[in-house]
Amino acid sequence: xxxxxxxxxxxxxxxxxxxxxxxxxxxxxxxxxxxxxxxxxxxxxxxxxxxxxxxxxxxxxxxxxxxxxxxxxxxxxxxxxxxxxxxxxxxxxxxxxxxxxxxxxxxxxxxxxxxxxxxxxxxxxxxxxxxxxxxxxxxxxxxxxxxxxxxxxxxxxxxxxxxxxxxxx
Amino acid sequence: xxxxxxxxxxxxxxxxxxxxxxxxxxxxxxxxxxxxxxxxxxxxxxxxxxxxxxxxxxxxxxxxxxxxxxxxxxxxxxxxxxxxxxxxxxxxxxxxxxxxxxxxxxxxxxxxxxxxxxxxxxxxxxxxxxxxxxxxxxxxxxxxxxxxxxxxxxxxxxxxxxxxxxxxxxxxxxxxxxxxxxxxxxxxxxxxxxxxxxxxxxxxxxxxxxxxxxxxxxxxxxxxxxxxxxxxxxxxxxxxxxxxxxxxxxxxxxxxxxxxxxxxxxxxxxxxxxxxxxxxxxxxxxxxxxxxxxxxxxxxxxxxxxxxxxxxxxxxxxxxxxxxxxxxxxxxxxxxxxxxxxxxxxxxxxxxxxxxxxxxxxxxxxxxxxxxxxxxxxxxxxxxxxxxxxxxxxxxxxxxxxxxxxxxxxxxxxxxxxxxxxxxxxxx
Numbered sequence: 001x002x003x004x005x006x007x008x009x010x011x012x013x014x015x016x017x018x019x020x021x022x023x024x025x026x027x028x029x030x031x032x033x034x035x036x037x038x039x040x041x042x043x044x045x046x047x048x049x050x051x052x053x054x055x056x057x058x059x060x061x062x063x064x065x066x067x068x069x070x071x072x073x074x075x076x077x078x079x080x081x082x083x084x085x086x087x088x089x090x091x092x093x094x095x096x097x098x099x100x101x102x103x104x105x106x107x108x109x110x111x112x113x114x115x116x117x118x119x120x121x122x123x124x125x126x127x128x129x130x131x132x133x134x135x136x137x138x139x140x141x142x143x144x145x146x147x148x149x150x151x152x153x154x155x156x157x158x159x160x161x162x163x164x165x166x167x168x169x
Numbered sequence: 170x171x172x173x174x175x176x177x178x179x180x181x182x183x184x185x186x187x188x189x190x191x192x193x194x195x196x197x198x199x200x201x202x203x204x205x206x207x208x209x210x211x212x213x214x215x216x217x218x219x220x221x222x223x224x225x226x227x228x229x230x231x232x233x234x235x236x237x238x239x240x241x242x243x244x245x246x247x248x249x250x251x252x253x254x255x256x257x258x259x260x261x262x263x264x265x266x267x268x269x270x271x272x273x274x275x276x277x278x279x280x281x282x283x284x285x286x287x288x289x290x291x292x293x294x295x296x297x298x299x300x301x302x303x304x305x306x307x308x309x310x311x312x313x314x315x316x317x318x319x320x321x322x323x324x325x326x327x328x329x330x331x332x333x334x335x336x337x338x339x340x341x342x343x344x345x346x347x348x349x350x351x352x353x354x355x356x357x358x359x360x361x362x363x364x365x366x367x368x369x370x371x372x373x374x375x376x377x378x379x380x381x382x383x384x385x386x387x388x389x390x391x392x393x394x395x396x397x398x399x400x401x402x403x404x405x406x407x408x409x410x411x412x413x414x415x416x417x418x419x420x421x422x423x424x425x426x427x428x429x430x431x432x433x434x435x436x437x438x439x440x441x442x443x444x445x446x447x448x449x450x451x452x453x454x455x456x457x458x459x460x461x462x463x464x465x466x467x468x469x470x471x472x473x474x475x476x477x478x479x480x481x482x483x484x485x486x487x488x489x490x491x492x493x494x495x496x497x498x499x500x501x502x503x504x505x506x507x508x509x510x511x512x513x514x515x516x517x518x519x520x521x522x523x524x525x526x527x528x529x530x531x532x533x534x535x536x537x538x539x540x541x542x543x544x545x546x547x548x549x550x551x552x553x554x555x556x557x558x559x560x561x562x563x564x565x566x567x568x569x570x571x572x573x574x575x576x577x578x579x580x581x582x583x584x585x586x587x588x589x590x591x592x593x594x595x596x597x
Binding site: 060112136 | 564
């Protein structure tokens with residue numbers, strides 16, 4: 001009973017889990033997993049641990065992190081348990097050369113749009129996603145702007161629009 | 170560019186679509202128009218329809234007046250706040266948090282400030298907690314009033330909209346006395362507030378609460394709750410069952426109207442919410458009518474919280490006295506050398522709030538729309554490494570294609586209004 005949720009995941013999945021950590025001030029648990037284990041771990045959390053609410057799916061690009069990490073991207077799932085009033089951050093490490101993760105849409109329909117946004121902003125694809133197209137940016141946009149190598153000033157996308165003068169319109 | 174200017178005749182397709190040439194339509198390029206013999210009609214709804222609360226677009230396949238299938242497109246108001254936040258200081262993101270949710274901006278200011286305080290371990294003062302609770306509940310009232318009023322005006326009842334807006338004006342006036350701004354308030358600072366509440370603020374808020382309860386809430390309740398037309402237009406419309414609501418992970422009044430007892434103010438008590446006595450209204454049917462009832466009741470509960478918070482409002486300083494992470498008071502900055510040094514250490518490039526490199530935290534508050542989360546990652550510099558806004562609107566709007574399937578075309582605006590979509594937050 002005293003075993004925390006993070007320890008139960010670590011015990012269940014063994015070497016698929018890189019490690020668990022706790023935020024120093026809020027005490028929020030975080031579990032780092034290999035990306036192949038994402039769907040089984042999410043299913044285990046949803047079915048067994050009672051973390052039945054997917055609050056968020058997002059990602060972080062580690063390219064400019066001061067201490068280099070083993071993988072470039074991390075996909076983050078925030079799960080919540082209403083009864084136990086508990087939450088958990090699940091982090092999947094994703095390499096740069098093959099940015100693919102299993103989609104969570106099989107468990108939550110909410111993952112549909114959230115994963116589309118991660119795809120749009122980071123270029124991380126989700127396997128078995130029903131409709132993986134860009135959601136916020138236009139479809140012919142050819143970059144993923146929340147990657148750290150995309151300049152904040154943009155890449156001149158607006159300059160490509162034709163100018164229509166008042167006389168022509 | 171020169172080609173488009175020299176050719177006087179434009180192709181009608183481009184004029185009709187309203188898109189720059191070469192920009193594909195994500196919906197129409199994927200679906201085929203229905204056969205005219207089947208009687209199905211494809212209707213484009215938005216992006217600039219007046220009842221779409223901003224720039225949302227739906228493509229609807231109709232059989233008579235009934236919707237058979239719908240496709241949604243968003244992103245017209247995408248502004249790149251999350252990217253912009255990475256090149257700003259922690260404090261400088263606060264004005265952007267206003268502009269995501271411009272109808273109840275205070276709750277977003279507070280949500281962001283709480284996230285940074287969680288990340289860096291900053292303790293805020295007792296008075297600041299109470300002040301934030303009062304202001305957050307005021308912004309909840311403002312948002313629910315607007316949402317209910319807009320919903321009514323979308324369906325055709327004009328009067329409640331004017332009543333609700335009159336009270337919203339009073340709230341704007343009250344916020345103006347605190348921070349000088351009405352819409353984009355930027356009222357919080359990391360570890361405190363922009364300034365202390367003015368002396369006459371508590372009794373003005375109490376007077377406002379009395380007026381709200383005695384007049385506006387009573388009037389809206391009497392005009393709408395048992396109104397035959399209102400009930401016919403909203404009951405059984407846009408039903409989201411409890412299972413569906415948890416599957417789509419919606420939050421806020423939409424989730425509670427579907428019968429799930431979830432309120433971050435009760436479940437993860439932040440600030441001093443655990444000291445107040447208030448109820449969380451729960452709906453039963455998950456339709457538009459229940460969402461309206463939940464919002465109406467939440468306004469009354471917010472008034473209860475405000476009265477208790479004002480009764481217990483403690484004295485003392487409003488800003489935490491933590492020179493390494495909280496901006497010092499201006500008198501200190503201008504008159505003492507230490508204050509000036511601390512000010513510079515927080516505002517110069519390369520300096521700022523001290524965070525642990527690699528620290529990441531998810532922090533959520535109950536905003537009027539739903540669970541407003543911030544996922545912050547720190548790299549030890551003065552700027553956040555990654556700011557993720559978990560927008561309640563985005564997640565609440567995701568089931569729209571599912572919700573309007575099988576509904577009548579006139580129900581679409583009722584359903585969109587009941588989800589309380591604010592496009593600034595939807596697209597960020």
